Structure formats: C-alpha cells, structure tokens
Amino acid sequence: MKLNYRGVRYEQNSAEVAVNEGKVGGKFRGRNWRVHNLKAAPVIKHSANLVYRGVPVN
Secondary structure (H helix, E strand, O other): OEEEEOOEEEEOOOOOOOEEEEEEEEEEOOEEEEEEEEOOOOOOOOOOOEEEOOEEEO
C-alpha cells in the first residue's frame, strides 16, 4: 500500500502472521468471537535508516 505523510511517500509492507483458531471466547453484539493463538512469533526487520537530530537510530 502506498502512503504519504507530510509530503514523504513510502510503502507499507505488512507482515502476515499465521494463527490457530481457538475456542469461542464469548459473544459480542450477538456474534461469537474466537481466541487466536500464534503459530510462531513474527520476526520484524527494520529497513528504514532513521536519524534523530543528526544521530543514526537503530
């Protein structure tokens, strides 16, 4: 998805997370909602070279 914030254009790369659908956790507005459990913890890689007041931030 292409985004724009204060004149700076960038592209959002959302991570997909694999989940197991669990048991019914309750009801909300007459519909059941389920508990989801992660299959594996997501690994987040930062590709931006951030600089704050002239100092590189990791």
